[in-house]
Amino acid sequence: MTDSLPPLLDIRRIFLEPEVESFARGREILARFPGAERIPVASHWRIPELREGEAGDYLRNKREVLVLGVKKGMGFRPNGRSADFIAPSSSNGCAMACAYCYVARRKGHANPVSVFVNIEEICAALARHAARQGAKPEPNQVDPRDWVYDLGENGDLSLDAAVSDNVRDLVAVFRGLPNAKGSFATKWxxxxxxxxxxxxxxxxxxxxxxxxxxxxxxxxTAPVAERIRFMAELHRAGYEVQVNFSPVVLREGWEAEWGDLFDQLDAALPEALKQQLAAEIIMLTHNAALHELNLAWHPRAEELLWRPDLQEDKRSEGGQVNLRYRTPWKKRWLARFEALLAQRLPYCRVRYAF
Structure with a gap:
């Protein structure tokens, strides 16, 4: 955990569940923000001030609000895309405000950083689950050797690490597991x-x-050029570094701008990182509820995200009706994207694309 907060956080209000102060991590986090107003809540999910506020409060809540809770469920979900399993999360929500973020449409009007303070229980559940799996029987697209656990499905752990030591503890757990890796995506x-x-x-x-x-x-979020530079630093520090091209948003000239991005990567990444580089490619998914929310605070984004002329309804695995690019066109565009990637970054293996 860094001593100072990043500029996009200025914590002034902390909503906390009753049990938070009984955990050492909860007390540590509260001590970092002695001047913040503490507001008791029954549940980190049910905070009307955050779910029903005005659109103008959207970014202010992300900057000024922190939610502390206790993770109740310790279930693991099979995945098969980014990871073999989705692990119990150590956080939920984010101080960033990506216009396409699905967490916003699941959690409510605003989704500031929510940190779970019972990190010891989460880490112990991870270790037990990995031990039960034993050795991975055969390679798959997720990893040829290890079981991989997605740790940050509903947030950004790189940013969470500025609030507490939860991420440090998670990295330490996987350092000691012979058959498992942790994994998370970040824009920070x-x-x-x-x-x-x-x-x-x-x-x-x-x-x-x-x-x-x-x-x-x-x-x-962090500027793209800074993210690319940071990839090399993370690799030197001992992380396995991959890339997530997500979401692929289509507009006139998209092949030229994505080609330029691939060229930037090729110029910036060290050879050792290039030789282990793998990618996920995720085409844009949108949603009517998120569209309405964005119209209230960021309508320019919807000029690119809301394209009914190019999109069709599709029910997600979670039962929601979302908008995705129409199937025949999506297949063609995805094939063009992969061909462009193979031309510019021939060493970059595509783990999965959808």
Whole structure:
């Protein structure tokens, strides 16, 4: 954990569940913000002030609010895409405000950082689950040798690491597991991660898109050029580093701008990182509820994200009706994207694309 907060956080209110102060991690976090107002809540999920506020409060809540809770469920979900399993999360929500973020449409109007303070229980559950799996019987697209656990499905752990030592503790757990790796995607540059000594047992997937798109859609995130530079530092620090091209948002000239991004990567990455580089490619998924939310605070983003002329309804695994690019066109565009990637970064293996 860094001593100072990143500029996108200025914690003034802390909503906390009753049990938080009985945990050492809860007391540590509260001590970092002695001037913040403490507001007791029954549940980190049910905070009307955050779910029903005005659209103008959206970014203010992300900057000024922290939620502390206790993780109740310790279930593991099979995945098969980014990871073999989705692990119990150590956090939920984010101080960043990507216009396409699915967490916002699941959690409510605002989704500031929510940290779970019972990190020892989460780490112990991870160790037990990995022990039960034993050796991975055969390679798959996730990893040829290890079981991989996604640790940050509903947030950004690089940013969480500026609030508490939860991420340091998670990296330490996987350092000691012979058959498992942790994994998370990020859009934030946090140099504190470089001191965690992961020893190749934590995979960081750097999320990237062309810089002009990111300036419009990746609100409050690290600039793309900084993310690319940080990839090399993370690799030198002992992380397995991959890349997450997500979401692929289509507009006129998309092949040229993505080609430029691939060229930037090729110029910036050291040879050792290039030889182990793998990618995920995720085409844009949107949602009517998120569309309405964005119209209230960031309508320019919707000019690119809300394209009914190119999109169709599709029910997700979770039962929600989302908008995705129409199937025949999506297949063609995805094939063109992969061909462009193979031409510019021939060493970059595509782990999965959808």
């Amino acid at each position: 540059v946090n140099p504190a991660l470089l001191d965690y000594d992961p020893r190749g047992r934590t995979r960081i997937r750097m999320s990237l898109m062309p810089a002009a798109l990111a300036r419009l859609l990746d609100v409050r």
